[in-house]
Amino acid sequence: MAVKKAQMMPTFSYEGVDRKGAKIKGEMPSRNMALAKVTLRKQGITIKTIREKRKNILEGLMKKKVSTLDITVFTRQLATMMKAGVPLVQGFEIVAEGLENPAMREVVLGIKGEVEGGNTFAGALRKYPQYFDNLFCSLVESGEQSGALETMLDRVAIYKEKSELLKQKIKKAMKYPATVIVVAIIVTIILMVKVVPVFEGLFSSFGAELPAFTKMVVNMSNWTKDYWFIMLVVIAILIGGFLEAKKRSKAFRDFLDKAALKAPIFGDLVYKAIIARYSRTLATTFAAGVPLIDALESTAGATNNVVYETAVMKIREDVATGQQLQFAMRVTDKFPPMAVQMVAIGEESGALDAMLDKVATHYENEVDNAVDGLTSMMEPLIMAVLGVLVGGLVIAMYLPIFQMGSVVG
Numbered sequence: 001m002a003v004k005k006a007q008m009m010p011t012f013s014y015e016g017v018d019r020k021g022a023k024i025k026g027e028m029p030s031r032n033m034a035l036a037k038v039t040l041r042k043q044g045i046t047i048k049t050i051r052e053k054r055k056n057i058l059e060g061l062m063k064k065k066v067s068t069l070d071i072t073v074f075t076r077q078l079a080t081m082m083k084a085g086v087p088l089v090q091g092f093e094i095v096a097e098g099l100e101n102p103a104m105r106e107v108v109l110g111i112k113g114e115v116e117g118g119n120t121f122a123g124a125l126r127k128y129p130q131y132f133d134n135l136f137c138s139l140v141e142s143g144e145q146s147g148a149l150e151t152m153l154d155r156v157a158i159y160k161e162k163s164e165l166l167k168q169k170i171k172k173a174m175k176y177p178a179t180v181i182v183v184a185i186i187v188t189i190i191l192m193v194k195v196v197p198v199f200e201g202l203f204s205s206f207g208a209e210l211p212a213f214t215k216m217v218v219n220m221s222n223w224t225k226d227y228w229f230i231m232l233v234v235i236a237i238l239i240g241g242f243l244e245a246k247k248r249s250k251a252f253r254d255f256l257d258k259a260a261l262k263a264p265i266f267g268d269l270v271y272k273a274i275i276a277r278y279s280r281t282l283a284t285t286f287a288a289g290v291p292l293i294d295a296l297e298s299t300a301g302a303t304n305n306v307v308y309e310t311a312v313m314k315i316r317e318d319v320a321t322g323q324q325l326q327f328a329m330r331v332t333d334k335f336p337p338m339a340v341q342m343v344a345i346g347e348e349s350g351a352l353d354a355m356l357d358k359v360a361t362h363y364e365n366e367v368d369n370a371v372d373g374l375t376s377m378m379e380p381l382i383m384a385v386l387g388v389l390v391g392g393l394v395i396a397m398y399l400p401i402f403q404m405g406s407v408v409g
Contacts, residue, residue: 028113029113092115138294140153143288196217277304339359343359
């Protein structure tokens with residue numbers, strides 16, 4: 001219900017005079033007009049006119065969604081403002097003015113309105129759980145309670161930046177081959193539908209017997225021309241079914257998580273990314289003063305993989321009974337020896353957060369190297385696939401010409 005209220009919060013346009021007598025106008029989100037008036041009066045603004053801004057339906061449809069990158073930029077900018085001594089509410093205003101995404105600006109102004117209304121920063125963030133997860137809110141809450149909000153925001157910003165960078169590296173590894181394969185399929189379909197029929201008409205005018213390979217390609221071309229619409233519908237149904245199953249079925253999501261770890265080419269990349277996320281999240285939360293048991297609970301969700309989420313929750317149970325973290329990690333048999341050893345050193349020396357940070361940095365670099373290696377390996381493989389697809393079609397079309405040339409010779 002809180003999510004719905006946050007999303008539906010109206011915006012009010014106002015005109016008035018500030019404390020210095022200067023005319024001022026602007027917009028602000030608020031639950032209702034009475035609260036908007038109270039907030040403006042607190043800011044020293046004498047209101048002349050105020051009215052609710054009507055929402056443009058077309059603008060709503062065209063509005064960009066709030067991305068994780070938007071949240072990362074917001075966190076970094078706010079952390080910078082607070083470190084410079086800018087008050088929190090004023091920091092919201094400055095950050096909101098510099099945001100390009102209207103949806104994110106609306107969220108920031110909504111948080112500002114909540115804080116001005118007497119809510120805590122963490123409480124305001126919890127009004128937007130679709131953008132700020134429990135980990136983010138808990139760290140901010142810890143910073144508010146300890147009186148070191150600017151330091152905590154800086155840690156959260158570093159965490160979000162590292163997480164976003166890791167995500168971009170993985171996307172880079174997946175995007176290149178996927179893009180080339182899609183282009184190859186489109187080119188092949190165009191050749192089958194537009195080019196092959198031209199050659200077919202030419203061959204039929206000769207009345208000669210076509211080679212078996214050419215016949216097969218011609219038949220495939222005819223089938224594609226006749227049933228291209230059905231092909232598109234089937235592909236759309238398969239993609240839609242996959243996305244719907246992923247959204248609704250936990251068993252299917254669990255299957256995908258397990259399959260990702262066992263994938264022949266990308267499995268190792270996924271594994272290293274999970275270890276990096278686990279180490280980075282646990283290092284950030286533990287350094288923020290969050291108790292280890294609570295930190296492990298937050299870290300379990302941050303792994304984004306059911307296999308490791310289960311393993312981390314098992315570690316949490318073991319740690320709660322008094323076991324050392326490094327021993328609990330070793331028992332799961334899901335973590336590399338180097339990570340376990342570094343955790344052991346961290347526990348012995350009392351610098352667990354620093355050691356976990358080193359593990360995270362190491363595996364983030366490993367992911368970076370793995371992405372570069374995969375890209376180098378995939379390039380010749382993709383070129384080979386393209387050569388077989390396009391080259392096969394070209395050969396099939398020229399085979400009859402070569403045969404006729406040999407007969408004439």
